[in-house]
Amino acid sequence: MVELFQVLGGIAGFGGIALGVLYLLYRDFVRDIIRNRMFRTLTSAQATALFGAVIVLAFSVAILGIFATLAESEGIQQFLVLVGMLLLFLLAVVFIAARVATGPRARPRRNGAGGTRVERSLTTVRRHVALNEPDQAERALEASGADRETEEFWYWKARIALTRSNFPVASGYVEEALKLDARNPHGLALKITLLLLANEPARRDRAARLAEENTGLSADLDTWLRRLRAEGMFDGGVRTRSELEARCPLPARTTENAHAE
Numbered sequence: 001m002v003e004l005f006q007v008l009g010g011i012a013g014f015g016g017i018a019l020g021v022l023y024l025l026y027r028d029f030v031r032d033i034i035r036n037r038m039f040r041t042l043t044s045a046q047a048t049a050l051f052g053a054v055i056v057l058a059f060s061v062a063i064l065g066i067f068a069t070l071a072e073s074e075g076i077q078q079f080l081v082l083v084g085m086l087l088l089f090l091l092a093v094v095f096i097a098a099r100v101a102t103g104p105r106a107r108p109r110r111n112g113a114g115g116t117r118v119e120r121s122l123t124t125v126r127r128h129v130a131l132n133e134p135d136q137a138e139r140a141l142e143a144s145g146a147d148r149e150t151e152e153f154w155y156w157k158a159r160i161a162l163t164r165s166n167f168p169v170a171s172g173y174v175e176e177a178l179k180l181d182a183r184n185p186h187g188l189a190l191k192i193t194l195l196l197l198a199n200e201p202a203r204r205d206r207a208a209r210l211a212e213e214n215t216g217l218s219a220d221l222d223t224w225l226r227r228l229r230a231e232g233m234f235d236g237g238v239r240t241r242s243e244l245e246a247r248c249p250l251p252a253r254t255t256e257n258a259h260a261e
Contacts, residue, residue, distance in 0.1 A: 118146050125156050126253070134163040151181035155253070158190055165241055167197055185221035186253045188214050192228075193250060199238050208234045220251040 121144030128137035137160045146153045158173035171194050177187045188210065195207035211225050211234070228234060231247050 118144050122146065122152070122156065123254070125160075129156070129159050129163055132163055134160050137163065149180070151177045151184050151187060153177075154180065155184075155187055155190065158194075162190070162194070162241070167194055170194055183214075183217060185214070185218040186251060188217070189221055189224055189251050192225075193244060196228075196233055196239050196244065197241055201236070204234060204236075224248065224251045 121140055124140045125137045125144065128134070128140060137156075141153070141156055141160065146156075148154075154173050154177035158170045158177060161167075161170035161173055171191075174187055174190050174194060177184065178191065181187060192207045192210055195203040195210070198204075211228065215222060215225060227248050233239065233244065233248060
């Protein structure tokens with residue numbers, strides 16, 4: 001790293017050092033975030049704010065480098081280039097600030113007696129999930145405009161991952177849902193399902209404890225838990241998704257009862 005700055009600084013002065021900072025910023029920050037798939041847990045506003053901070057920092061370092069280089073020369077052309085860069089920087093900051101400020105507050109518009117566009121889209125998502133069509137469900141969810149800062153959005157992300165039998169990803173999504181609403185009966189039922197599908201004694205015991213702790217939370221959840229116990233789902237033995245869904249389907253979740261909660 002020191003050698004990099006020595007070479008760049010020797011060739012291009014402070015402007016070269018600025019380029020080196022940008023390179024390290026990409027190598028150690030942006031690329032690692034993308035590689036580690038951290039964006040699946042970020043809301044749209046959080047992702048915008050994150051990249052906005054990266055852009056502002058990158059622009060700041062770049063402008064400092066350009067300013068240091070142009071300060072050594074004279075002439076109106078260099079001055080105009082610097083002013084233009086500063087204006088672009090300020091425009092980017094204003095745009096990002098406006099996006100972060102208005103994004104989380106956006107709400108779906110009402111479209112009359114048929115409910116909101118989001119509610120109708122989530123009904124489509126639910127139908128595709130019931131038909132084991134995860135790709136169509138994913139597209140419908142992304143096109144719905146559903147607020148990513150709600151439990152409901154992450155619940156359906158988890159259901160879509162479960163339809164693909166991608167249990168680790170589904171578990172990550174359901175944890176995000178429960179962070180937003182820890183007592184939501186549908187999120188808890190989904191977490192219990194995923195613990196049972198892990199087919200590990202320790203996780204099966206966690207599922208049983210979670211069921212006991214949340215008995216009485218809602219009538220639908222209690223009915224589903226009684227069926228799990230009656231079918232022996234908390235006992236030993238390997239469980240498959242198809243078996244669990246056939247014998248103990250998850251409590252039905254509609255847009256109506258979701259918003260009532």
